[in-house]
Amino acid sequence: MSSTKPQEEIQDEVNSKTDAQTAGDVKPTEPKKQSITTEKLQQSEKELTKVEELVTKTHDRQLWLASKTAIAVASAFSIDQRANPLVVIFEGGSGRRKSFVINLIEPDRDATEERLMRLDSFTPKSFVSHAANKKTKELEKIDLLPKFKDKTLLVKELAPIFRGREDALRENFAILTAVLDGRGLLSASGTHGTRGYEGRYVFNWVGGTTPIPPETDRIMSQLGNRMFRYEIVAVDHPEEDLMEFAENYEAKEIESEYRTAANSFVEEHFKRFPVNRVQPSEIRFGKPQIQQLVRCAKLMSIGRVEVIRTKPNWSSEIEYVSGIPEGEHRVIIGLKLLAQALALISGRSEISDEDLEIIRHIAFSSIPQNRRLMLRALLVKGGVLTSVDAEKELRISRPTARNWMKELGATGLADYELGHENQPDRLTLSKPFSWLLEKDADQEGESPEDDASGEAAPIEGNAESH
Amino acid sequence: MSYDKRLNELSRSTGFPTLVLREFAECGLLPQRRETLDGMGLLRNLLERED
Numbered sequence: 234m235s236s237t238k239p240q241e242e243i244q245d246e247v248n249s250k251t252d253a254q255t256a257g258d259v260k261p262t263e264p265k266k267q268s269i270t271t272e273k274l275q276q277s278e279k280e281l282t283k284v285e286e287l288v289t290k291t292h293d294r295q296l297w298l299a300s301k302t303a304i305a306v307a308s309a310f311s312i313d314q315r316a317n318p319l320v321v322i323f324e325g326g327s328g329r330r331k332s333f334v335i336n337l338i339e340p341d342r343d344a345t346e347e348r349l350m351r352l353d354s355f356t357p358k359s360f361v362s363h364a365a366n367k368k369t370k371e372l373e374k375i376d377l378l379p380k381f382k383d384k385t386l387l388v389k390e391l392a393p394i395f396r397g398r399e400d401a402l403r404e405n406f407a408i409l410t411a412v413l414d415g416r417g418l419l420s421a422s423g424t425h426g427t428r429g430y431e432g433r434y435v436f437n438w439v440g441g442t443t444p445i446p447p448e449t450d451r452i453m454s455q456l457g458n459r460m461f462r463y464e465i466v467a468v469d470h471p472e473e474d475l476m477e478f479a480e481n482y483e484a485k486e487i488e489s490e491y492r493t494a495a496n497s498f499v500e501e502h503f504k505r506f507p508v509n510r511v512q513p514s515e516i517r518f519g520k521p522q523i524q525q526l527v528r529c530a531k532l533m534s535i536g537r538v539e540v541i542r543t544k545p546n547w548s549s550e551i552e553y554v555s556g557i558p559e560g561e562h563r564v565i566i567g568l569k570l571l572a573q574a575l576a577l578i579s580g581r582s583e584i585s586d587e588d589l590e591i592i593r594h595i596a597f598s599s600i601p602q603n604r605r606l607m608l609r610a611l612l613v614k615g616g617v618l619t620s621v622d623a624e625k626e627l628r629i630s631r632p633t634a635r636n637w638m639k640e641l642g643a644t645g646l647a648d649y650e651l652g653h654e655n656q657p658d659r660l661t662l663s664k665p666f667s668w669l670l671e672k673d674a675d676q677e678g679e680s681p682e683d684d685a686s687g688e689a690a691p692i693e694g695n696a697e698s699h
Numbered sequence: 700m701s702y703d704k705r706l707n708e709l710s711r712s713t714g715f716p717t718l719v720l721r722e723f724a725e726c727g728l729l730p731q732r733r734e735t736l737d738g739m740g741l742l743r744n745l746l747e748r749e750d
Contacts, residue, residue: 295719326748467748468726590716597714605714606742612712613738626739627746669711 268510269582278580280501284494291478291487292333293468299323299334300495301575302463302591303439307338307349307385307499309574310437311506314513317415317459317563319570320438322391324445324598325465331441332389334465336488337495338439339387344500350380351387357394357408361429363422372425378418381436383508391442395449402449406456413459450601454539458559461533461567464598464605502578515582516573522584526572528668529589529596530564532646535666536600536608540643550651551636553643568592604644607637607660611647616662616670620652623660705736712738 281301288297306321323331340349360378367375394405412418412434419429445453445462453460470478518526539556575588597605610627611618623634638660642649646666652658662669703717709729710717723729723741730740 294722298716298719466728466745468722468728470726590710590718593711594714594716594719606746609713609742610739613709613742627743629746671711672708 267515268506268512269515269577273505274580274582276505276580277502277578280498281578281580284491284498287491287494288337291481292330293470295465295468296330296333298591298594299331299463299465300337301578302571302595303334303338304495304498305571305574305578306437306439308502308506308578309570310348310383310385310508311503311511311577312513312516312570312573313509313511315415315435315509315570316566318413318436318438319567319574320413320440320460321463321571321595322460323439323441323463323465325441325443326467327443329465329467331465333488335387335389335439335441337491338385338499339492341489341492341496342500344503345496348384348499348503349387350384352377353389354393355388357405357412360408360412361418361420363420363425363428365424369425369428372428376430378412378430378434382434383436385437385439388438388440391440395442395445399448399452402452403456406452410457410459444602447601447603450537451539454537454556454559458537458599459563460599461571461595462598463595498578506577511577513569513573516576516584517582518569518572518584522572522586522589525589526568526584526592527561527565529592530561530568532666532669533568533596533599534559534561534564535645536596536604538644540640542640551639553639555643555645558645568595571595603637604641604646607641608646611641611660611662612669616667618660620658622657702736709736709738709741713741 281304284304285297285301288300302321303323306319309315309319323334325331338345338349339351340346355377360376362372362375364372364375373379394409395402397405408418408420415433415435417430417432417434419427419431421427535558538558541554541556543552543554544550545552572584572588572592575591576582576584579585579587597609600608606627607618607623610623614622614626618638620631620634620638623629623638624631627634629637635658638647638658639649641647642660646663648661648663650659650661706717706720706724709715710720713720715723720729720736720741724731724736728741728744730737730744732740
């Protein structure tokens with residue numbers, strides 16, 4: 234079952250930041266004042282645009298939005314009252330340039346090393362070590378947790394953490410769940426007794442992985458999911474673009490140029506907005522935007538709930554039963570922080586639809602793969618999908634279609650209806666999520682004739698791609 | 700409905716940002732069947748790539 238935390242407990246975590254100041258490493262801060270100025274925002278926008286122009290010269294917009302998200306995660310330390318680590322894992326098949334996103338913000342100077350830390354591999358046990366061949370005093374030098382504090386951890390390949398034997402996965406995610414609460418980690422062993430760190434230990438994390446297997450999804454949802462995912466899909470580029478890329482791309486120089494630009498942005502960002510100096514209230518949400526954010530949080534928490542597959546003795550049908558979804562509060566806090574960081578680096582003190590499109594993509598991406606695909610199919614079909622449609626349109630077998638439909642139905646995102654006689658099974662978008670199909674106010678009341686006007690409209694804003 | 704509005708609608712039902720969908724359309728990942736954006740075609744393409 235998913236672990237949930239009541240709102241009061243999450244508020245305690247926010248407040249524990251103050252307690253942590255007595256724990257040693259947070260210096261007393263000056264009285265909080267307005268830190269955002271128009272000049273600083275303009276500077277931010279200008280510098281981020283520079284990085285964007287550079288990246289989109291040779292890479293697609295999809296990769297730029299992913300890169301911008303990674304920069305936002307790294308820059309989020311400027312925002313005060315962060316309760317939990319912000320973790321975004323870029324997920325996609327091999328060769329999707331996930332590592333480009335992470336390489337982009339790899340530190341290349343002392344100033345950014347203060348906020349970014351590259352690790353190519355690690356095991357969750359190394360957060361607080363209990364190595365038997367080391368003295369307790371030496372372990373303090375090995376422990377990773379204190380080294381990460383107020384830094385963004387960059388790990389290009391997390392597949393070893395997301396794959397493996399079930400007992401190893403459980404052990405890893407039990408540690409990760411505790412650490413990603415942001416309140417330190419205490420663990421015990423026969424050799425070293427109880428040791429670890431108490432207080433506020435908040436770090437952020439950007440990682441990459443190949444698609445996460447359903448088994449790992451299940452374990453993560455049982456132990457408490459603390460990670461946001463960001464799906465990157467493969468794009469086929471036109472031959473002429475690839476030829477131009479082949480002729481002009483000089484990996485070493487270009488990637489190092491990008492990295493320098495991204496590092497300069499991060500360095501200047503923390504000069505403009507030092508750690509914890511921006512008050513959350515300085516980056517505003519409008520009512521419709523906060524509603525969208527809350528809806529995305531609900532979509533994510535319900536969409537990634539644990540679903541147990543059982544085959545009861547009394548039935549030949551496989552049944553899918555939902556666990557208890559995680560509380561939305563933690564998800565809201567994380568998504569809100571990320572949206573604010575996206576706005577801040579873009580040079581805005583207000584959340585825009587552009588930020589929310591990324592938040593929405595993360596909400597969809599964080600739903601396990603098969604459910605995500607079935608949900609998209611259901612929405613594309615206007616909220617009603619039959620097993621015949623799913624089989625035909627998605628070119629999957631009827632049993633697979635039915636199983637995926639049942640699984641999505643078990644989450645509560647949709648209502649599943651078993652077919653009878655010649656009727657196919659049917660999936661209908663559930664009422665609490667009907668907003669997923671709501672049209673913008675300006676689209677409502679459009680007549681069918683409007684359709685004709687936009688057909689075959691040229692694609693504007695031609696994005697450069699390699 | 701205009702192309703941009705269809706794109707917005709598809710963004711809501713797939714979760715992909717409009718900028719990304721525009722790019723998918725440019726490279727054929729998002730098919731334009733009968734002058735419309737074929738969301739199901741996009742999903743089929745995505746599924747084939749995962750296989």
